[in-house]
Amino acid sequence: MSGAGSGERTLELLIGPQHPASGHMRLVAEVDGDVVVRLRPDIGYVHRTVEKIAETKTYLQTIPLIERPPLADTANHNLGYVMAVERLLGVEAPPRAQWLRTLLAEMNRIHSHLYGLGIHGIMLGSSTAFMWAFGDREIMIEMAKRLTGARITYSYMIPGGVRRDLPPGFAEEMEKALRYLERRLPDYDRIFFSNPVTRARLEGVGVLTREDAIRLGVVGPNLRASGVAYDVRRARPYAAYPELDFQVVTRSEGDSMARMLVRVGEIRESIRMIRQILARMPDGPILAERYAKMIPPKWRDYVRETGRIKFPAILASLRPPKGAEAVSRVEAARGEAVFYLVSDGGPRPYRMRMVTPSLRNVVLFSHLTRGCRVADIPAIYGSLDYFPPEADR
Amino acid sequence: MGGVEEVGGRGGRNPVVSLWGHLKAVGTGLKYLIAVPRMTVKYPDEVIELPDGYRGMLIYHQDLCISCGLCATICPANAIKMYLPSGGGGGEGGGEKPETPPKRHPGIDYARCIFCGFCVDICPTGALEHSKVHDAAYERVEDMLYRPEEFAAGPPTVEFERPPKRLRPVMDERRGISYEPVG
Numbered sequence: 174m175s176g177a178g179s180g181e182r183t184l185e186l187l188i189g190p191q192h193p194a195s196g197h198m199r200l201v202a203e204v205d206g207d208v209v210v211r212l213r214p215d216i217g218y219v220h221r222t223v224e225k226i227a228e229t230k231t232y233l234q235t236i237p238l239i240e241r242p243p244l245a246d247t248a249n250h251n252l253g254y255v256m257a258v259e260r261l262l263g264v265e266a267p268p269r270a271q272w273l274r275t276l277l278a279e280m281n282r283i284h285s286h287l288y289g290l291g292i293h294g295i296m297l298g299s300s301t302a303f304m305w306a307f308g309d310r311e312i313m314i315e316m317a318k319r320l321t322g323a324r325i326t327y328s329y330m331i332p333g334g335v336r337r338d339l340p341p342g343f344a345e346e347m348e349k350a351l352r353y354l355e356r357r358l359p360d361y362d363r364i365f366f367s368n369p370v371t372r373a374r375l376e377g378v379g380v381l382t383r384e385d386a387i388r389l390g391v392v393g394p395n396l397r398a399s400g401v402a403y404d405v406r407r408a409r410p411y412a413a414y415p416e417l418d419f420q421v422v423t424r425s426e427g428d429s430m431a432r433m434l435v436r437v438g439e440i441r442e443s444i445r446m447i448r449q450i451l452a453r454m455p456d457g458p459i460l461a462e463r464y465a466k467m468i469p470p471k472w473r474d475y476v477r478e479t480g481r482i483k484f485p486a487i488l489a490s491l492r493p494p495k496g497a498e499a500v501s502r503v504e505a506a507r508g509e510a511v512f513y514l515v516s517d518g519g520p521r522p523y524r525m526r527m528v529t530p531s532l533r534n535v536v537l538f539s540h541l542t543r544g545c546r547v548a549d550i551p552a553i554y555g556s557l558d559y560f561p562p563e564a565d566r
Numbered sequence: 567m568g569g570v571e572e573v574g575g576r577g578g579r580n581p582v583v584s585l586w587g588h589l590k591a592v593g594t595g596l597k598y599l600i601a602v603p604r605m606t607v608k609y610p611d612e613v614i615e616l617p618d619g620y621r622g623m624l625i626y627h628q629d630l631c632i633s634c635g636l637c638a639t640i641c642p643a644n645a646i647k648m649y650l651p652s653g654g655g656g657g658e659g660g661g662e663k664p665e666t667p668p669k670r671h672p673g674i675d676y677a678r679c680i681f682c683g684f685c686v687d688i689c690p691t692g693a694l695e696h697s698k699v700h701d702a703a704y705e706r707v708e709d710m711l712y713r714p715e716e717f718a719a720g721p722p723t724v725e726f727e728r729p730p731k732r733l734r735p736v737m738d739e740r741r742g743i744s745y746e747p748v749g
Contacts, residue, residue, distance in 0.1 A: 230642060231640075233684065234642035237682045308606075312737070315737075318616075318620065323683075326681075328684070336683075349737035349738060349739050352739045353738065353741070356739065360594050360597075363591055364595060368587060369583075372587070481687075483690075486688065486690065488640070489636055489639050489688060490639075
């Protein structure tokens, strides 16, 4: 009880920093009985100086670094960073590489959304939703493992292209995987999304109006759930998105339920996009000619037969022109991710700025929780798909 | 006085609609109780077969190595470093200097390795490749450092008390992932 003698009636409630949900952070809630008067997110517990470390790594070495903070959503951040490096270098990935990048980005979006939905589920006390989502995320992990050789941190996209072509039989296996997910979604709906308990916990809770969403600079599904049809894939199309048919999923309610359902809608859209990608992917090289011609001749047959790139030595020390600057934007699973790079002509970035969607969305903790019940805090938190390591970087 | 008004609409709900929702949820649960789609395998009695191209622990062919050091240069985690041959040349206190300095060879610290595979992809002679070993366990952190001679001896073999059943995951429309026994 803070200052009970002076007539104050609120209590300060500390939630965390021992991993309250999706990572280490602390919520400092001032409560009046069961009603939250004010809530302040105390972030930075998992800050790991990614931007500074990038200044000590070469451009290629920074790729695995970029993938660490967003965890589930590695490919989309990999793509954003590599697009910025390519702009610095003035190199462009060939069409097939662009389609392969888009394929992995959309697989990763499904994976990341399932991850977020699962965590939201467990925050509401639904172990079933958690177990289901984390189990089904394995589908996309398994397919990504076949494509890239790794489960989560793929480091698949490199300046000039991608590291591997599709393995044999990938499209057929993926079709089965997508059909499975499509069969599962109605069951998710019955057991979790439309479950009366879930509805009671989420409908009308943490309402973000369209005006506030725009004013606060919210991004991603959280923005689209408030009726703003902004999606970088549509606003500034990149990779293979200009050629894909997809909808920007929006809802008008702006509550926690709407945010969850936008993600479910996006899983459906990603399934559609993956089908289009695998049906229409152009043939051709997967690495830009500028680097492909530097692959040692003895490896040319190997690259052609296995579809796996051998790096030319130059990738170890890429040097963009002095003074070059580049910005890139991608629609990562949790929202818009922005990368800014400055080159001083050396092999390492002079400056790397990484603005992640979670960083943009953290403002919602204070905004949406004012006046809610203490039990609504996890319901709102989970609906934001906020990921502390991604925000702290 | 004071205080913040409670917001949020947990308004009256239609109990009939609600009951129907509960019944559907429980019914779905029952369906899965009968037909259990289990993706988990019982490791270590069952082991998932890894696909070709999996980025596991490294195999180092010292006979192919030309000591170019690209693997150490590109390693983002500083896991690979170049070492002088042990027992001569590199140690403190010197000894006689050979006419040509001894060649350095890569060693790897698996406590640092992030399995990005950049070293394998940049190796110009194919001296480095991935194995499918990824489940080695160590008792001491020092044991995770492999100097060139140990590195060349190959990745650790994982020993099982009982020979495990090897399973290959295949996508399944109904179950998500099902497993086929291998060999």
